[in-house]
Amino acid sequence: MDRFDRAGRWAAYGAAGAMAPYALIKVSWVVGAIAGLLPIGDGFGLAGWVVLNTVTIGMAGMAGMGITMALALVRPWGMRIPGPMMAFVAWVGTGFLVSMLPYAVLDSLWGMSGGEPQRQEVDGPSMPGWEAALIQISFVGMGLGLAVALPAYLRRRWPDVFTGRIGEDSGGRPSPVLWAVGIGAAIGIVWLYWAFGGTAGVAHPADRSANWRLLMGVCGLWALTASAATWAVSRGRPARLPRWIPLVLGWLGTGSLFAWSGWKLPFTLYLHMARPADFSLPDNLALAAVLHTAAVTAGAVMLSAFIRTHRRSTAPDVANAF
Incomplete structure (x- = not known):
């Protein structure tokens, strides 16, 4: 295993670990609202609040697919996944996450440079700052991990993909x-x-x-x-x-x-x-x-x-x- 493969291995595990909190947060929102442990958002009844957050469970399911894909990039069983399936999931996943890394960087620089302030309404419940930060870290971490782990996987499975002119x-x-x-x-x-x-x-x-x-x-x-x-x-x-x-x-x-x-x-x-x-x-x-x-x-x-x-x-x- 060379240096690039080792970097891909650590990046894949890091991507999977970074995305796990996002899925847990989304599930906890719905379960907490149903159980009455979390306040329902302003302007929503219980049904509307559950429907809204159930939609995010679908996104959490996509996050679960992302975690599985990240592990497939480094575990031996990932080499046995059919090529079309692996290629499609990787294409969609990198399209979602890796392509938005420039946005995440520029958005952070814009905020640090005193650009447009991000205001939150104080009426009704709002997302705690630590949750928002954790969600952002999940997506950025997943994107960075895929940016390194996916090329390493492709080089192992299809070594001639990027050769030639x-x-x-x-x-x-x-x-x-x-x-x-x-x-x-x-x-x-x-x-x-x-x-x-x-x-x-x-x-x-x-x-x-x-x-x-x-x-x-x-x-x-x-x-x-x-x-x-x-x-x-x-x-x-x-x-x-x-x-x-x-x-x-x-x-x-x-x-x-x-x-x-x-x-x-x-x-x-x-x-x-x-x-x-x-x-x-x-x-x-x-x-x-x-x-x-x-x-x-x-x-x-x-x-x-x-x-x-x-x-x-x-x-x-x-x-x-x-």
């Missing part, structure tokens, strides 16, 4: 991939336009916060990154670029498009149909739903370009795992 590929991709590249780029431009203060397509400009604009900016950059990486692999240009560069960037960018828009789309549709009086987003909900639907589709279609590249660059018995 993209110009060595035959090039030529079906038109759906190229259409997805254009759609992803257009989505990224729209999100960056909103991040830099544009108001066209924004229903409630006054509700925009610095965090909202920062998130739009990070998501927009990943959308453009996904499109640029897919275009490079699809066209075989620049010809001498090491294959691992667009593959890594494309993996993260397409995963970010698919995972984050796939998570936001159901909530956007709910808000668009229910129109709750006490909650709103800056976005035009109809436009946001269209963008998220397009982002999920574009991310999935662009991923197919990287899978085809992997199949051509590996031996047949390895490629058949996908």
